Amino acid sequence: MNRPGRTGPPQDSRRDGDEAPGGFPFLLPGDTRGPDSFRTVFVAFGANLLIAVAKTAAALITRSASLTAEAAHSWADTGNEVFLVVANRRAARPADRQHPLGHGREAYVWSLFAAVGLFVAGGAFSITHGVGQLRNPVPADDFLLGYAVLGLSFLLEGMSFLQSVRQARADARVMQRDLIEHVLATSDPALRAVFAEDAAALTGLVLATAGLAAHQVTGSAVPDAVGSILVGVLLVVVAAVLINRNRRFLVGEEADPRVRAAVLRSMLAMPEVARVTYLRLEVVGPRMISVVGDVDLAGDDVESHVAVRLRALEAKIAASAAVAGAVFSLSAPDEPSLTPDSL
Structure with a gap:
């Protein structure tokens, strides 16, 4: 912490291991600096927006419960990227007299909002919709369109996921961690959120495809509804992990x-x-x-x-x-x- 009347140094673009002007070199607490996190978030935003529009159209046409859950998932992810952009921007503001340690913790506040949005708009909606479909099954059609949209979504989500993996792997190498350990431990909530959401999205697409295929093969809407519920459960688990990590950083966490x-x-x-x-x-x-x-x-x-x-x-x-x-x-x-x- 700074003493009264002094503010912290402005942030710059040095990377892990670089020597500071005062001659005090050491590893940063978990991440590369510069535009990497912004790039990761914007790639995820563009991919999720395209996917959300495509899934919504396909869900309306096919009436598939799994596709509807996936559409809700993608809209939740798209909204979350907006929160993550705000988090990055506000956290980067320089220190001032009222905030001598800077505004860095705002990143965890806005990332917490994003995680809660994923929990409600993605997880809770998907589970509720799936349960509703179990009670009142609606047969789906135009399965080929559903498969095409799910395949395109997997491609776009994969591109976004690879960007987050590239950033996380580079940071993990500096910190001498494995990939998953670093994603859970990193002080960059945007990287953790995009990585977790993209991983959940790819898994959810597999579940949705399986539910849609089972619906087509059996002629029953039950497997499709179960797929929607499983997607929702997956999102609730991911959201709970993200909420907990942001909570821990907000209340104060010791460095690695x-x-x-x-x-x-x-x-x-x-x-x-x-x-x-x-x-x-x-x-x-x-x-x-x-x-x-x-x-x-x-x-x-x-x-x-x-x-x-x-x-x-x-x-x-x-x-x-x-x-x-x-x-x-x-x-x-x-x-x-x-x-x-x-x-």
Whole structure:
């Protein structure tokens, strides 16, 4: 956190591992920087909009319950991309006096809205529609059109999914995580949302195709209605995971242990730092952390000089593109120093 009257450094386009002007290099907390997340969201928005229109037309013509559920799914995803664009834009605003750590946490607020929208507009609607079809089955027709739309949707969703996989894989490699671990742990809610929604969309398309095919083969609308319910259950599960991850970042989450170890190593390598006895790194936005710690400065100095040296150390660390702000206090003489292996 920053002290009163000081705001955090402006965000820039340095990538993970780049050295900050203050000479404080370490891995960012989970993501690449720059336009990657915006590109991922816009690709997903374009794909989902086209898919939603096509599925809606096909659902009206075929009267398939599974296609109707998939249309609702795609409209929910399209609306969610708007929330994610807003999340990225508002989170990127610079720090000010009222928000000394910046506006990064707004990304989690708007991403939470998107996840709730997926839960209600996608999951709840699909389940309700499927249950209604079980009670009052409506036979479908024009199956060939349904298959064509589902195939086109799979192609477009696959393109969007590949874009999110490319970004996630590059970030995961930097953080030394596997792909799924990184998607769940990343501080970038837009990447996590697009990846999860596209993965759910591809799975949902398989379920919808199976339901439609079973409807055609058996002549019964029941498998089609069951397909709609299964799509809804899938979306509810995905939405619940996204809601929980955004909630955890909103209430405050410690940075990845590998990031903490990298920060500690960098601090201990500074000539002005003799010991670091306490260190807390909290994620305050996509790719942004605040640093709070207790340090023992090298040498003996008068109190007024120590205060100046502490402020200089805070400024040096806050110069990193990944740090929204830093606050340090003096360590007690008997407190042992932290080591990277102890974190």
